[in-house]
Amino acid sequence: METMIDSRMIMTDFLAALFDKLDVAAVAAMSKLPSGEKAAYTLFTDKSGLKECVPFFPAMPANAARAISKLTREEAPSKTVAVFLRPCELRALTELIKIKQASLDNLLIISYDCSGVFPFQKINLSDETKLNAYQDAVSTGKNSEGIRPVCAACTRFTPRGADIAISIVGRSADQPLVLSFPSEKGQTAAKQLGLDVSKTVEASPAVESLARERKTAEEALTEQVNESLSGAQGLVNIFDRCISCHACSYVCPICYCKNCYFDSQTFEYFPESYFTRMTAKGTLRMPVDRVLFHLGRLSHMGISCVACGMCEDVCPVNIPVSQIFKTAGSKAQAVFDYIPGENSDDPLPLLAYAENELEEFED
Amino acid sequence: MANNETDIKIVAFLCNWCTFTAADLAGTSRLKYAPNIRIVKVMCSSRIEPVFILKALLDGADGVLIGGCAPGDCHYSKGNFYARRKIALAKTLAESAGLDSDRIRLSWIPASEGPKFAHVVNEFTEHIKNLGYNPARREVYI
Structure with missing residues (x-):
């Protein structure tokens, strides 16, 4: 397990630092749409739109690996692009790299332990009760009511392979981001961000308990599918x-x-x-x-x-x-x-x- | 359920260089084998995609036989190694879908072994007869 540190930045500071300190050409993350109800994967090329950015919004309008494939398939971006990916999106990207449909060059991958998403039709930005309940489930390491069955049974929800990993399971939404930097690219980024690496943070036991809940759900799902097929x-x-x-x-x-x-x-x-x-x-x-x-x-x-x-x-x-x-x-x-x-x-x-x-x- | 299964149908995908040649040899040697197989010749066993096998089973074939050169003897050096992986995938998916993967057989039959070809066909036909008709054969809405 990589050392996790208290970044002393909340999400908005972190996003701004990506531009200010890492000098990225763009940030790709989920953003609120004008309708105010849904969010979509969006490229920000400067800080002006970042207030609309909702990287953890629990919905997937598309698997973002497809977007990254479009950005990198023919040639790598000329300057670093920081991309937020859920662990399953990162795995999809890795598979796309094998079939030469994407590349990791000049990408800075930011991922996080994922608590799953709701079916796209069933979640809106205005659904406060649902989103609050979801946040409670994230901070206690439980499966939230209403997330997709396949998310509730996902055992690979940790950000393996990311350059910057954000730990969110077992932590409250308003505390500063807890970051780790598993890759070489990530280590360099950590230096550029000028983080105080002495303030380490313990791994939350909630991650373990969520893993156990997921494992049980996965076994139940397997049994149910085998029975129906x-x-x-x-x-x-x-x-x-x-x-x-x-x-x-x-x-x-x-x-x-x-x-x-x-x-x-x-x-x-x-x-x-x-x-x-x-x-x-x-x-x-x-x-x-x-x-x-x-x-x-x-x-x-x-x-x-x-x-x-x-x-x-x-x-x-x-x-x-x-x-x-x-x-x-x-x-x-x-x-x-x-x-x-x-x-x-x-x-x-x-x-x-x-x-x-x-x-x-x-x- | 199947008892008088003279109309058991087996689709056989045979590679041009070994197993199809063995089938030819069985013929020219006047060896008799069960008439239940329908041969589809392909240039190499690695040409056989899992989709071919799954389609045959879903459309009601009672068995699918895949024949290729013995490992190490492939006309294209390594086609049958790839084929083995594809057939493994097809069998695993058939099993997952509850289609009997026992209805799929992969056999390596060299070109010079006509008798082995006749033997494999007879044995497999017998095996499929024991399993009976493929339930998908009567399934209209599949």
Whole structure:
């Protein structure tokens, strides 16, 4: 565990210091929108807009790794950009780096222990009661009522891989930020910020208790998903609501393909083919290949699934997509002993092999 | 449920260089094997994506057989090593979805082994007959 220090800065001071002392070109974080109800991931290029900045607002309008991919994919920014990312967004970014869709050059990554987010539709900036209850849960290290099930069952909520990590679980919202600087970039930033490193802070026991609560929730979720996914009948029960809008893939940070295989001509059949299928089964539900889309997408991105929950947030028919993908994804990851987002140097399992392995999958 | 399963259907994805050649050899050697397989020839076993296998199962194939060169003997040196990972993924996902991963078989059958090809096909067909029809075969809304 990195040494945590009392920065003696509250969030507004910290944001200003990023510009003043670190001389960053921009800060990327959640910001209030003019409607006053929602927030969105926003780039600030100077301090003037920072009062609208709400980096910890518990909603994810998008997985921010997608935004960072757009900022860094072709070439690195010419000057440092400080980006706030939730741990799942940071893991998604790490996966995107492996497929050459993003880069860490000239990024200063600021992350924090995440207490989860509400479904996007269910939280507004004006929901004071909800937000206060959420803050209470953060400072006591509990799962807040109403957060997404996949967040409540997330066990990787600590900011691994960040340059600057902010400790918020178990601490009150109005106390100065408790920071640690796990990377070399972070260490340099700490020096530039001119922080007094002598004033260290103990890790909060609330982080441990939240981890335990999450672990229990994860086990319960796994059991529940395994029970519902039970063969052809189970698949039909879960997915028969699916309207094939493919929104889950459009918001998925891992699904980076510009032209999705499942939207391609491969799945545009000749009319005759529908009649052949119809004749074989007596009936044919249209559109076809709905379950195949989900299982196929799992085969494409499941190994890299960081369980960020975006897919479930946007599903218009409330299929628990993310809970299913988190559970099935973890099983697939376990086969290859792979943890998505852990380390950008780990090769993607399907792009690597060992000569002697996986013999249990041969006949 | 399945009893007189003469119409058990098995989709076989075979690599051009080894297993398909073995199938050819079995034919030219006049070896008899179960007629339940439908062969799809691919240039390399690593061309077989988990999606192919999952589609076959969801659309009602009772079994999926994947045949490739033995490890170390791949025509493209290492294609079958990648293939093994993909099949491992397909089997794991099938298992997660509650589709019987026992309906998927990966076999390494060298080009010179026609009899082994006939044997694997017979054995796998027998195995699938014991499992019975794939429940997805009758599922209209899948």
